[in-house]
Amino acid sequence: MVATTVQKTSHRLTTQIDIIAKDTTAIRSLDWDRDRFDIEFGLQNGTTYNSYIIESEKKALVDTSHLKFKQLYFDALNQVINPQDLDYLIISHTEPDHSGLVKDLLEIGPHITVVASKVAIQFLEGFVHLDFKKQIVKNGDRLDLGNGHVIEFVNAPNLHWPDTIFSYDHGTGIMFTCDAFGMHYCSDYLYDENLQDIEPDYRFYYECLMAPNARSVLSAMKRMDALGEINLVANGHGPILKYNVKELLDRYHRWSSEQSKGEKTVAVFYISDYGYSDRISQAIAKGITKTGITVEMFDLNGIEIQEIPEIVSSSAGIVLGMPPLSSQALNNKVGTILATVNSKQYFGLYESYGGDDEPIDPLGTKLRDLGLNEAFASIRIKETPLETTYQICEESGVDLGQFLTKKATIKQRKALDSDLDKAIGRISGGLYIITAQKGETNGAMLASWVTQASFEPPGFTVAVAKDRAIESLLQVDDTFVLNILEEGNYQNLMKHFLKRFPPGADRFAGVKVQTANNGSPILIDALAYLECQVVSRMDCGDHWIVYSKVTAGRVSKSDALTAVHHRKVGNYY
Incomplete structure (x- = not known):
């Protein structure tokens, strides 16, 4: 890492300045303690807001930062360049966490030309309330900054705002992508060298923000393919992609292709x-x-x-x-x-x-x-x-x-004449109820695919269908309780949690519970319970395999047995 400057405040907001390529500097606004972002119910590792400066014959700033970083951000910007020397401000999209300081910048440099998509310019005019110089760009348009820094624009609507546009610097091979290919992950590492550490956050971010726009992802990536080699992905959140560019782009393409296969x-x-x-x-x-x-x-x-x-x-x-x-x-x-x-x-x-x-x-x-x-x-x-x-x-x-x-x-359930389905159905399992609480949200799920996976630390795996509501509460580092049901004494609990609950309904109404140390509900009528923390997740088709370590547990009846579940076929529960 080159010439890093870190400024700290008592609110755990910091900035980081690094040269990432020829004539190109990143300013990262690190929000260490942010625990929620948009629809994501919990951030385990904070987030960052990334901004970039290209200094050539013409000078351009790609995106700004969140309003909460106003003083810190402009202090950092002034260490790199006098804002009045900027010629262009390239807006990837107008979501406030990236454009929150546009008005302040234009007040300092009213001569700056704002470069953005047509929709982004319209949005900016609506909330900046200043007359400003503007240049509307569309897919394939170019902006020549000199010395080989030719910026080509890639239309990328809905990733994840309707006005999004990517910017590719032909001089450095950097693709500026704002929200796409990012993650909410705050650390001192500028780049993605620790792939194993960031994988869960990268996937979770995709699921929350990009999966609902999978076809738009594929369209944007098809346009990217025609640009040339991508050396860096300068995203808007998290570490910049440098060491695993191909791998992480391929994952987006694979996930989006799978998501787009639906017949409906x-x-x-x-x-x-x-x-x-x-x-x-x-x-x-x-x-x-x-x-x-x-x-x-x-x-x-x-x-x-x-x-x-x-x-x-x-x-x-x-x-x-x-x-x-x-x-x-x-x-x-x-x-x-x-x-x-x-x-x-x-x-x-x-x-x-x-x-x-x-x-x-x-x-x-x-x-x-x-x-x-x-x-x-x-x-x-x-x-x-x-x-x-x-x-x-x-x-x-x-x-x-x-x-x-x-x-x-x-x-699928009527296809009972398959020997394979019948054979898989002979795999038996116990009966359990997973309960989870995260912030103000809670959930519960009847589970039968639970298997001990390790002695030290004590741990187990559970298969969770991707369409289960509770799946969002079982991300890496989340906590929950595994309630183990008792043979001969589980029918009432099983009947209750097999009901179809309307959205937002209290799953625990009428059920006797107490609160575990990790904040999740314990079912008092269960045979035993384990307090757990999610360590990792593996994608297995229509299910996630969630591996968790056990942090505490207790048995209410030492001589009772776990309820066992038998199926006739293996193509549904």
Whole structure:
């Protein structure tokens, strides 16, 4: 690492300055203690906001930082360059954690030309409230900074905002990607040399923000392929990709290809600059993707009304955020959606707490009258969303996805004449209930695929289906309780936790519990319990294998036996 400067504050906010290539410097704003980001219910390792400076004949800044870093960031920027010497500000997208200091920068340097996509310029004009020089760029456009630093732009909408654009420097082979190929991982390491350490966060970040936009990921990566060799991926969060570029890009491509194979698609319509519409839609989309259904997200601000009929007619489900009453243009687009839907589709609606939402009930009535099936109860946001709000959104998305996969699931279960399925079904397992609490959100799941995996430290594995709501609470370093059920005394607990709970329902209502040291519920009627911490996860098709170490445990009846589960076939529980 070269010429690193670290500034510390009592709030665990620091900045780091490093030269990463010829004429190119990174300023990383390290947010060590941030424990929640958008729809992600918990960050175990904080996050960073990365900004880049290219100093050639012309000088450009790629993205700024979060408003909370204002003093620290400008102190760091002034160590590298006088902001008044900047010629260009390249905006990858306008999400506040990357553009929070744009207005402050333009007040210092009003001569700076802002370079961004058309949608990004429109968003900036809406919240900067300054006249500024602008240059709208689209896919394939170039900006020559001199001395070989020719910046080529790559259109990358929905990664993960509708206005996203990548920037590739032909002089250094650096691809500036903002949110894509990043992770919420804060450490002193500038680069990705410790692949094993960052893998869980890299995958979790993808699942939360990029999986719902898998087709957009593939489209952007196809455009990237034509640019030339990529030496560095200068992302917006976490360590810069240098040592494992090919491997980590390949993972994105593989995950997105798998995610895009779904035979059915759900179209999620949101309004990026209105209320919490983008956050809510992302949470719902994340739940849908957990069921293997492909999602396509559309910002109603960014699509043309003539595109809507084709989008809607090719979708098996529709999710729609209420637009503001005052926007006739957006309401015309909603009218076009209504004119195109058909009775075979499922739908879901949500309010976004924008202050002027179109009423949700009349639209729901219209869709039901048209014969559509309501996949989940309308989500009504009446205050700033909490962790539990996003949990309801994700669970609602799971419900929608499961409705769309129901026929395929039933068909699979009817295939009972396979010797292979019958043979696998002879693998027996115990009966357990996993309970977890993270912040204000909780969950529970009946489990039978549990196996001890190590003596020291004491540990075991459990298989968790990807479409289980509790899966989001079983990330690396999360804690939970494994409740072991008693032979001959498990029917009541099993019956309770096999129920289909509506999104946001209290899974523990009417069940006797106490709180473990790690904060998760212990089922008092269980035979024994183990307090656990997730160490690692392995992708196994439609399940995650979660390996956890045991930190504490107790048996209530020393002479009782664990309940055992036997199946006839191995293609469903």
